[in-house]
Amino acid sequence: MLSFAKPARHQHVEAAESGPKKLPWGEGERLQKVLAKAGVASRRAAEELIEQGRVEVDGAVVREQGLRIDPDTAVVRVDGVRVVVRDEQVYLALNKPKGFQSTMSDEMGRPCVGDIVAERVMAGQRLFHVGRLDADTEGLLLLTNDGDLAHRLMHPSFQVSKTYLATVQGEMQRGVGKQLRDGVELEDGPAKVDKFQVLEVAEGKTLVRVILHEGRKHIVRRLLAEVGYPVIALVRTHIGPVALGDQRSGTLRVLGRDEIGKLYEAVEL
Secondary structure (H helix, E strand, O other), X not given: OOOOOOOOOOOOHHHHHXXXXXXXXXXXXXXXXXXXXXXXXXXXXXXXXXXXXXXEEOOEEOOOXXXXXXXXXXXXXXXXXXXXXXXXXXXXXXXXXXXXXXXXXXXXXXXXXXXXXXXXXXXXXXXXXXXXXXXXXXXEEEEEOOHHHHHHHHOHHHOOOEEEEEEEEOOOOOOHHHHHHHOEEEXXXXXXXXXXXXXXXXXXXXXXXXXXXXXXXXXXXXXXXXXXXXXXXXXXEEEOOEEOOOOOOOOEEEOOHHHHHHHHHHOOO
16 A cells, blocks of 8 residues: 655655765676666667766766666666666556556456456566546556655645546537636635647537646546536546557557656656
């Protein structure tokens, strides 16, 4: 169970002051090998990155070739972007189909996210889904075994944005966007969107893009219903820097190094 206690905003400061911990000969792994295994560059190119002062370990620039680090504990950055160096860490994007529950199992036997990742779970991976989508909403869900990242992505203090495409009933009138940006009073308190855009109007329906960092249950559906436009269909297309793109419904993809680094940056890890 993830704790939702508010995390420290600058958790890496102490490490930055002390710099990388030097390991005795034979322990840990050479930094250039770790970078190569993480897919940053070939070992030779990684040595050049180190020589150019573009690599940081635990907050300090490293220019020493052959520095040995512990991949399980070291925080490594290249050009300021954090690099995932632990082999066992998993970062996945799922396009959740409509009708699936955002749970790893379902007591009522309904289809759920756990069904899609069943093979990975059986192989011993313990995956967290980052946030939820209701059964009728499809689109982007992140799955990871990185508890620190999952915790922070779900924590409201980091205000990671989510983008949705909503098809609503009716041709939307002018001024609705301003109303949603200014804020709407819901039964559990005020809520507002960060950005709002009408994309298309046709056959008595309107397609809109909604960007917000709220995480309350059914928040997009409730906001749009409150201003008079019930949602017919809803898709989440982005979580922070990660985009759904043209990924097919029900499929998984492994996040790229840049995407993971940007997620870390978004939550100050």
